[in-house]
Amino acid sequence: MKSLGRFYLIATLVFLYTPILVMMAMGFNESQLYELPFTFSMRWYDALWNNKILLTAGMNSIIIALITSVLATALGTMASVALSRRTFRGKSLLQLMLLPPIAIPWLITGTAMLIFFYWTGIGRGMHALLIGHVALAIPYVVLVVGTGFRTIRADLEEAAMSLGSTPVHAFFSVTLPLLYPSILGAALFAFAVSLDQFVISYFLATPGYTTLPVQIYSSIRKGFTPEINAISTVLLLGSMTVILIFARFAKPGDTSDKR
Amino acid sequence: MTNVKVNSVAKTYGTTPVLADITTEFPEGSFTSLLGPSGSGKTTLLRIIAGFIKPDQGVVMIGNNDVTDVPVWGRNIGMMFQSYALFPHMTIAQNVAFGLERRGIKGAEARKEVDRALEMVRLPGFGDRTPKQLSGGQQQRVALARAIVIKPSVLLLDEPLSALDRRLRQEMQVELLRIQRESGLTTIFVTHDQEEALTLSDKVAILDKGRIVQIGEPETVYEKPLTRFAAEFLGDSNFLTGTVENGAVRLADGSVVKSTSALPANGSTVTLAIRPEKMAITSGDTADNSIKARITTVIYAGPVLSYHLETADGVPLKLFAQNRDGTVLKEGDEISLGWSAEHTVAVAD
Numbered sequence: 001m002k003s004l005g006r007f008y009l010i011a012t013l014v015f016l017y018t019p020i021l022v023m024m025a026m027g028f029n030e031s032q033l034y035e036l037p038f039t040f041s042m043r044w045y046d047a048l049w050n051n052k053i054l055l056t057a058g059m060n061s062i063i064i065a066l067i068t069s070v071l072a073t074a075l076g077t078m079a080s081v082a083l084s085r086r087t088f089r090g091k092s093l094l095q096l097m098l099l100p101p102i103a104i105p106w107l108i109t110g111t112a113m114l115i116f117f118y119w120t121g122i123g124r125g126m127h128a129l130l131i132g133h134v135a136l137a138i139p140y141v142v143l144v145v146g147t148g149f150r151t152i153r154a155d156l157e158e159a160a161m162s163l164g165s166t167p168v169h170a171f172f173s174v175t176l177p178l179l180y181p182s183i184l185g186a187a188l189f190a191f192a193v194s195l196d197q198f199v200i201s202y203f204l205a206t207p208g209y210t211t212l213p214v215q216i217y218s219s220i221r222k223g224f225t226p227e228i229n230a231i232s233t234v235l236l237l238g239s240m241t242v243i244l245i246f247a248r249f250a251k252p253g254d255t256s257d258k259r
Numbered sequence: 260m261t262n263v264k265v266n267s268v269a270k271t272y273g274t275t276p277v278l279a280d281i282t283t284e285f286p287e288g289s290f291t292s293l294l295g296p297s298g299s300g301k302t303t304l305l306r307i308i309a310g311f312i313k314p315d316q317g318v319v320m321i322g323n324n325d326v327t328d329v330p331v332w333g334r335n336i337g338m339m340f341q342s343y344a345l346f347p348h349m350t351i352a353q354n355v356a357f358g359l360e361r362r363g364i365k366g367a368e369a370r371k372e373v374d375r376a377l378e379m380v381r382l383p384g385f386g387d388r389t390p391k392q393l394s395g396g397q398q399q400r401v402a403l404a405r406a407i408v409i410k411p412s413v414l415l416l417d418e419p420l421s422a423l424d425r426r427l428r429q430e431m432q433v434e435l436l437r438i439q440r441e442s443g444l445t446t447i448f449v450t451h452d453q454e455e456a457l458t459l460s461d462k463v464a465i466l467d468k469g470r471i472v473q474i475g476e477p478e479t480v481y482e483k484p485l486t487r488f489a490a491e492f493l494g495d496s497n498f499l500t501g502t503v504e505n506g507a508v509r510l511a512d513g514s515v516v517k518s519t520s521a522l523p524a525n526g527s528t529v530t531l532a533i534r535p536e537k538m539a540i541t542s543g544d545t546a547d548n549s550i551k552a553r554i555t556t557v558i559y560a561g562p563v564l565s566y567h568l569e570t571a572d573g574v575p576l577k578l579f580a581q582n583r584d585g586t587v588l589k590e591g592d593e594i595s596l597g598w599s600a601e602h603t604v605a606v607a608d
Contacts, residue, residue: 158311159344159402161331163409164361173357177348 027229044226057215068133068194073187076141084149106199114203128204137190148182261322262287268317279469290446292456295466337406339419343398345390352386358409376408396427414444490532497533518603535577537602546597
């Protein structure tokens with residue numbers, strides 16, 4: 001049974017990673033048409049270095065993802081605090097309304113945003129992308145941080161208050177440190193949601209300001225080179241490093257020390 | 260070290276009254292238990308004294324200060340929670356020092372105080388560990404150290420021992436009492452464990468439906484319950500109902516029961532409470548009062564035999580007998596029970 005389980009795990013990993021590894025390998029292949037035999041070459045990385053359009057789009061993606069991550073995490077965490085620790089009118093309705101956006105197809109959300117932004121004069125471009133991404137990421141943050149909240153007993157804050165902490169001090173000295181892994185996880189989630197986002201970005205990007213997924217899509221339509229593989233590899237390694245660092249320090253799933 | 264007073268304190272949630280006009284005093288240095296079933300309002304009263312809940316009306320005084328409008332963090336209370344509530348991301352020493360730091364005590368002075376508090380709860384040298392590394396009993400001691408190190412005006416305990424197993428709980432009871440006596444802290448202790456309340460307290464307050472039905476020394480509350488609820492909730496009681504007749508009580512079967520309690524006027528109905536351990540199996544009419552009953556259930560608990568009985572009129576009775584000679588009566592046996600007038604207490608319904 002145990003070996004079967006291990007086989008299953010390995011098979012899953014192979015299934016997940018093989019396409020990615022092939023994609024990475026092809027970025028180092030000489031041939032523009034992905035032909036074999038494999039000949040090692042850095043030419044696509046050289047080409048990428050000179051491809052200002054792709055590089056700019058990549059930088060745009062990262063900047064948008066970073067800002068989205070910071071904004072969505074801050075706003076979502078605040079919402080989580082309110083939903084977890086306070087009682088107010090319409091709380092359960094609000095809590096319920098947070099979930100549908102996750103299930104609504106992005107195509108619909110994107111269309112809605114495009115129309116709404118056009119009407120209100122917000123228009124398209126970086127600011128529109130940011131608003132869209134932040135709105136999209138907040139429900140995920142509230143979910144992740146809210147789950148974290150449930151592992152922290154409310155009487156810890158009460159204990160702090162009984163010892164002389166104001167509610168604000170109790171939150172920052174007790175709750176926030178315990179919530180920190182969840183907040184970090186939520187930030188990562190928001191980052192990933194933004195970096196991954198294609199549909200909404202496609203609607204809200206302008207010819208002068210695109211993100212990497214949008215740019216890759218247009219490149220593919222024009223006939224593409226392994227430069228795409230190169231930049232994908234760079235991006236992939238970057239985000240994997242971030243995730244692994246997170247996993248190392250935050251130990252996701254470990255709630256044993258938060259009674 | 261101050262006394263605590265609550266004056267006409269009331270609290271209603273929605274339309275449910277949780278506390279109805281409570282006025283009582285917790286004298287300086289005393290250990291008072293608030294005892295009652297869940298929903299009796301005992302925790303609400305404690306949380307009002309702590310400042311977590313604002314009463315709808317009434318005044319809370321700690322010493323000479325009216326603290327009704329003072330928030331928790333300004334009241335200088337020490338509090339222990341059922342769940343220990345130690346901060347998991349801090350060491351034991353940091354936990355204990357938390358309240359000191361809020362009072363501006365830091366560095367060497369704080370360390371000295373922390374060491375002293377940990378010594379008091381018999382955990383010297385545990386400062387560098389984390390709560391996770393400690394057992395439940397040890398965590399509860401740390402919680403106690405954290406609560407008393409700030410020299411609070413009053414120590415509030417919210418069922419702090421209920422999460423511990425029986426043996427550990429008894430150990431902690433002794434410890435708690437020792438530390439309370441040493442520190443002289445006015446202590447208010449919420450519990451639903453009647454034995455715990457009797458063992459620890461100078462005073463026991465029995466709460467029911469948001470009211471204090473009786474408050475007094477453990478012996479008084481146990482021996483002379485004022486109401487049927489108090490007699491039933493604190494310990495076990497047998498109840499006989501009859502009519503007052505010439506300073507005694509005539510039961511439905513015609514027998515007369517004597518009581519030293521003050522009885523209401525002739526002709527009125529009265530309920531008498533008798534503790535099961537105050538009754539004894541008798542052969543003749545040697546006691547003040549006696550009644551015949553048939554055994555329905557025998558519970559053998561080692562040192563104590565507990566009999567459930569029924570009188571001819573169908574009144575259920577309980578009898579606790581010391582297992583002195585190893586004789587165990589059987590179901591269906593008819594016996595005669597005797598008890599003294601002194602242990603027959605008239606209670607209000």
